[in-house]
Amino acid sequence: MVRLKTLLNLLAYGVSLLGFLPLAAHLDAPALVAFPLALVVGAVWDRREEFPLKPGFATLFTVAAFVFYAAQVSRDHLIEPAVNLLVLLLAVRLLSAKGGREYPQIFTLSLFALAASSLLSLGIAYLFYLAPMIVGITAGLVLLSFYKVDPEAVLERRELRRLSGVFFALPATSLLLMLAFFFILPRTQQPLWNFLQPTAAASGLSDRVIPGSLAGALEERRPAFRVQSPPLPPQELYWRGVVLNHLDDRAWERRTPPRERTRVEGGEEVRQTFFPEPGPSQYLPLLDLPLELTGVRHQRDGDLVFSGRPRERRLSYEGVSLFGGRLVAEDGVDREFYLQLPQQISPRVEAAISRIVSAAAGDRETIAALEDFFIERRLTYSLDAGLHAEDPVDHFLFESRRGYCEHFATSFVLMLRRAGIPARLVGGYYGGHYNAMGGYYLVNESHAHLWVEALVDGREWVRLDPTTLSHNAAQAFGGSGLNWRRGLLDAVDHFWNRIVITYDLQQQIELFRKAGERAAPERWSAPSLPSAAALAGVALIVALPFMLRGAGNLRGREQRLLRRYLNLVRRRHKLAEIPPSMGLQELAEQVDDPACRRFAAIFGGAIYHDRPLSEEEFRECREVMKRVGRRGKDEG
Template sequence: MHKAAPVDRSGQLWILASVVLTLLPLLPRLTLEVGVIASLPLLWQGWRLRNASPTPTPNRLVLLLMAVVAVAATVARYGTAFGRTPGLALLAMLLGLKLLETRTRRDAHITIQLCFFVQLGYFLIEQSVVTALSAFAACILALTALLRVEQPDLSLKPALSGSARMVGIALPLAALLFVLFPRIDSPLWSMPSDGASATTGMSDRMRPGTIADLSLSGEIAFRVEFSGPIPPPAERYFRGPVMSHFDGMEWQSRPAIRAASLPHGSRRIDYVITLEPNQNRWLFALEHATPRDGQTLDAANVLLASAAVRTRVRTALTSFTDARIGLDISPTHLATNLELPAGSNPRVAAFGARLRQDNPAPADRVAAALNFLRKGDFVYTLSPPRLGRNAADDFLFETRQGFCEHFANAFTVLMRSAGVPARVVAGYQGGEVNPIDGTLVVRQSDAHAWSEVWLAERGWVRVDPTAAAAPRRIDGGLTASLPASDPIPGLVRIESQWLRTLRNRAEAMSHAWNTWILGYNAQRQRDLFAGLGFDADWRNLTIGLVASGALWQAAVWVGMFRSRRRQTPAERAWQLLLRKLGQHGIEPAISEGPIAFAARAGTIHPEWHEALADFAARYARLTYGPTAPAAEAEALRLDINAWLTRTF
């Protein structure tokens, strides 16, 4: 049995580059220790190959110990070696170790196949357009490395051209699979949860400071596409959790005991919302939304999905912003929105009592409280002074500096003290219109809290105390209302116009990807084929997939047949050489290039080694390299014919 063909230094450099580009998008998503362990073999291999005579590879005992360390690090960090993130972390570390022991072409094939597997693993973590582009670039380089390993004399341009040609042939088939493969509404498999994919966002608990912390993030919370004109900023209130229980320090949601009646009104707004994962059921709809299939409206008129939003959700909604809600509320339920802990915030309690005494009508008490906020020199800031146990007292009468939750907390406590039923609503307000695609982009920095008060014959009415003290927050957003010294995410406060345009284009492209690629679900597939006059039954889809795939394969074969040119003198001579060697039982393998075949044939007949190596090198250069003079091909033909005449 002949010895496996080794990979030269240039081929190992190509493999190293392929592994590096494959791991580069993955390492930032893993922990620091995993990244360090996965990077060490790459640095080691780079150090080995920096000289013309590389140092020997580490022995198997060292590699085994490093593999044990990789498994131990995975279990120590994630608690298991199974699941999405732990599995990819372990695979990333083991890929580097496989690179260190790559000596032969067989090893190279395994290493590059592992690269393809890791590239597929990108999509288990995220399916963004950046992920797709990263996987595409890494795949092209891995294919190029594979060609370079098989044909050591192949120059860069033909290698890249060959890789691009293979991908180009595969892309139409991939598109057919994407469009025609029968979609189902649930995953084909369920992977163990690793706890690393949770997304933070709005909570059903609020105390002064919680929303301010959330507003430091520039991540997108959701996008909205309106079928008509986009509402002005002052009407863009997207309701989330409603909190009516107050323990003196923190507001909390109460469990829904019944479903609310459907809202009705004359101001109808139709829109589509694309909600990012947040691990909660809230759909953050405009006031006041009607539920669709699988959605419910709880007792506080909060629109809920059927399950926690753990993946990106896209749904069409309808809101009646002038609807009146809570008119049928029971006295018992209404009384719960007047409860306050005994002895908490005594100064606010006294102020509320005065408002109640001076203003018999509840609506007048609300107006008086808002007037107090307008004239009280309150400061809207992300960095307010710390408050004591009686936060509402400290904020209204001492510091007078706070964020939206400070205003909502103090105002709601004040209203309850004045005998007006009130509760806190958390959600998002405002957003920014992307001029590229016309969508409204709402970020975590748009997180907001406001109050709702109950008034007879009007039901629950939104009152935003922040708007009274800092009206620019409502009309101009976060950046317009905060001082320049306050910390604001870079994606939100972008002063450069070209950077803002670049961000808008990137986000518009991401939204289009999410809508048309990731959003291509079973319903969209049915709608597509219904529009074409076909039933999207799985049998019809399977037949269409097989038929179209066969047609594409036939088209590729026809194209290859037509593109075949007449053999050059060098090719005719090489084919003659192969036939003569085949008569002596020496034939090239399907995946074996000319140089590899010549090296193997030379080990079987050492006396032929020098001649065969020379013929193979010249043939590969003429066939895969830059265009050479015709005289070189003719010279190779004459030399091969002369050698065959002498040898056979």
């Protein structure tokens, strides 16, 4: 035995909570505080059948909140005031008296709140809020129909069980329909609101690095990209992004590289599919050493840097890399370009370099000696590097001796160049969490990395990662794997993005094309524009009579009434058939029934005046029909 009102209250609280939660991260403090408070206070007061907020105050409060947030609205700031207002309205509703009118309002506001959250984010969480909300609202509406009849009704357990079948059957059907519509209806690929607001600038691959200008790198958990790929040795996971080849005063930046012919050879061919997160970066990361890229418009430079347009939306592309291959500069390189140095180098660094160069013979030995020098310095890998902009290389190597990839790489490349070895910086990502469930690597922004490429013997670009020369490299890059729970969540998120969010018009067309190919393999290649237009035309022609019929709906009503009347007369008067040549009056005379005469007079009076039946006539016709064939009983 459950009171109907209690059930409705529970549903109202549940549904409004489902509307609030997805918005919680985007709310201002007042709404953030007011809603949970209203939920608790409302629930407590409900038990006492009292309501903390009297209607007058509720209206006053609503108006005040509306004015406050309306004042904040501007073109760039529209959604936030709206969602705050929504949540506040919801809170007011929870606190004030609840009746047959207020429950639907709560449901509607909650649904709006959830819908508004989809303007702010397109995460899979939306689906998990939506499904229970639909169930809750359906159940609420069904219960409301009972509530309208008897507000004090009490439901037996058995009745409730039978009703719950309806609660779940209706949403289940609509969810199935949603699934079908998903593949058909046009869609957007990003939060609706975001197209007005450019994606917020985020750290990522940058084509300008100033070592020591930042106190520490941001440890961002934000995913940079996901890549479907076979599992690879974790120490070799270098995702090549951009090459920085010019030192301008203190900043390393990318200049258009001199023309050089390079060739990648050897190694193992690895195919990957990349799903980069949207962001301002134009560089398309690929596994080192990349061979080719397909699936998106791009430009390829001689130093194996692939760049496209800033990624405003989710996309995917495929890459082929030679894992463990060699990058050969076939005709040599512009040595001067890759040997360019800053105006001054500190005496301590100069001294170290001249010591190394004098001891070594050949490029390989020089590099090995330089690496030894780094190891000797017992440098510490630390994200907390301290700020020193004056001479970062000198400071890093001789003073602080702690830093992160930027310090290691920029110092190393500088010393290489000073030693006469052409060298450049490569920016990208290192490592990644392999998700065995999804068969992909998750690479976060925190995996951003900087390493060095040196031209050995004037012919081969060799990858050198000076960061590994820190004494604590093993711990720093120990490869913190994802635990299974986070792995699962990320896999779900990935597939949501892959299947739902990046499911775009192109894929829709692909779907229809494939369906068409299956249906008529020899004729359909692609739905061309003319054939699509023809199809639409045919559909319109087929639909037109129905549409016109809809316009003359009244005629249909008369037809239905007449059909019912004739059937009734046939049954009640036991006629085998009413021939089409028999008029209504004639019929009435034949069966000699005053009700039929009356019907003929009313109905004929309308249609033989070329007008539809009026409401009153329609009603009277139906009244009269009840008396058809009843005369014998009444009079006899």
